[in-house]
Amino acid sequence: MTIPATARARRDELVVHIERARTAYYQHDKPEISDAEYDALFNELTQLENKYPELVTADSPTQSVGGEVGETFGEFTHPSKMWSLDNVFSEEELRAWLTRVGDHEFLCELKIDGLAINAVYRNGELETLATRGSGAVGENVISNVSYMTCVPQKLKPIKGQAFPELLEVRGEVYFSLADFDLINLEVTAVGRTAFANPRNAAAGTLRQRMDKRVESLATSKTDSSREKRDEELTRAGNALGRLGLIVHGIGVHEGLDLKAQSHAYELLRQWGLPTSSRVRVVKSVQGVLDYIEEFGRLRHELEHDIDGVVVKVDSLDEQRELGFTARAPRWAIAYKYPPTVVRTKLIDIAVQVGRTGRVTPRASVEPVMVAGSTVSYATLHNPFEVARKGVRIGDMVFLRKAGDVIPEILGPVVELRDGSEREFIMPTHCPECGSSLAPEKESDADIRCPNTRSCPAQLRGRLEHLGSRAVLDIEGLGEKAARALLEDKVIDDEGDLFSLTADQLATSDFFVKGASRELAENAKLLLTQLEIAKSKPLWRVISALSMRHVGPPTAQAIARAFPDMSALRVATESELATVEGIGQTIAASIVEWFAEPWHCAVVDKWAKAGVRMVDEIVDAGPQILAGLTVVVTGTLEGFSREGASEAITSRGGKAASSVSKNTDFVVVGPGAGSKAAKAEELGRPILDEAGFVVLLEQGPQAAHAYLDK
Ligand SMILES: [Zn+2]
Known part of the structure; x- marks a missing residue:
């Protein structure tokens, strides 16, 4: 087959792009x-190479793993090669792979967004x-290991x-999302580019020559330079200490007879190495798909970022039969979820005034697809955040969207600046009502519009909040309706x-049909x-009042303790603070709220209109659990x-997420994984x-009797 010149040219172009990206990624x-x-x-x-196999050369990026060694550490030739994995991006591609490998038991595990490492132990002691x-040659970072708590030395x-x-x-070192945010704040505070993802943060942290830093500290000439280096060393050491590790494989293993991948994990666990509790061995294609679906749902609730799921043929004999391609094993595949971090251009930053008057800079970005939806705006939380992250208008930025939360800007790509970028200047006056903006207290990070009663932005925000699903769930009271009610002066405020x-x-155009003026x-x-x-x-009504620090869960706690609005209205700060779920801050905020006459007027008007002000006490039912x-599970x-959780807690029981020897019952449904195995191992009643229904209706004794039958 003749290869069209355009295909050849595109291939060359792609190789250049990929190599460049790899260098930036791995080396820097x-x-x-x-x-x-x-x-x-x-x-x-x-795909191009699949279509025109003649285009494949030995040095093509598809034939190697990527990530040549940098200059800072000594080279280390891995006793056995560390393979990369082939990726699939859809269920269809995954099914094609599953069909190709045939029937097996599969081990499923999360693909943590971290950095792959190889730890070599000789007779139980960490050597490298x-x-x-x-993949063949890496960097020896053993000199840093004394700072890392996650890698056992014995x-x-x-x-x-x-x-x-x-x-x-083999394993993955990583940062939890909480630590990743912390590291990024430290990095951007000194004017450097934020790490795009936890993996880069982990790589950047691991690849610091701590021994060199210690040396330079010893040779620093002045007190101030010593102090600065000492500070840097401490920071770097702390960051290394925050790295986590999950192991997920074995390379060379002299003197071990292993049957399966899962068998290896069990040994690793017993040797005291950190394995994941989320690994699951499944017997069918459906089991694999269920696992992927489950963690696709849960991925944003995990303590660390994942970018997919790794599926491995469990039996090592079967793995050997399937073998390897030039770059990856045939017996494993990485299923990638849609990405949560993308790169886009920051077009502008404008301020938004929220329902509590909080002024937040909001970034508009070039629309970009991320985690399944198109994003055009992202939050920057507060003006200090803009400065801390060092973003400028016109920057290329990394943007993250996780789950249902508002997308956020991680930081700029400083290297791509061309000088046309400009700093964001925080306005001094409310863009909606012209009031002077200021923090409420000097120590506050937030800047507010003080015109709480009649700032149109705040009024609109409160109405929208009140109508939202989590509060009073009023269909038909969204952003547009709120705007029309206020702008057409149908109402003065929420009262x-x-x-x-x-x-x-009928006086507002928004609520009538054209010229007929019919509703x-x-x-x-x-x-x-x-x-x-x-x-x-009542808790929904309390929630609808937009008191600061009082979200739906707090409102529920309040309504349980004060099922009557008139009692809540006169409650003192100390009375409120003793209620479970309400602390000093919330108590103060509630008292402060009721001290404002126009707030009380709102409550009075609502009461007069027939809004619920007293909850009937509902019997919680017998607490048989x-x-x-x-x-x-x-x-x-x-x-x-x-x-299921609610059914347990409403009967006085505790719904736990992991099985231990203190678990009284484990309820197991189809698709249960490691928890069921754990329950069996610990001999807990299953x-x-x-x-489960017997337990809920008749209590633990009946459930035990049910088991004995
Ligand atoms: Zn305002």
């Missing part, structure tokens, strides 16, 4: 393009710690078993809301929904995960769904 720990862009380039090259590098002996003479342990009439609504559907919907909202539980800890037909 500073990516210039996002993971998703890299994956797209790599994918395009792979190295980065993956090119393995724990297993009874009746000698340590393997030589053991290579007038529940006494709204059809005639009043539109949205107006009828709003009136019905307002009527329904009036009888919703008091003192019991119950774990639910797998899927149940009659209960959602939350529903109930099926029917047994």
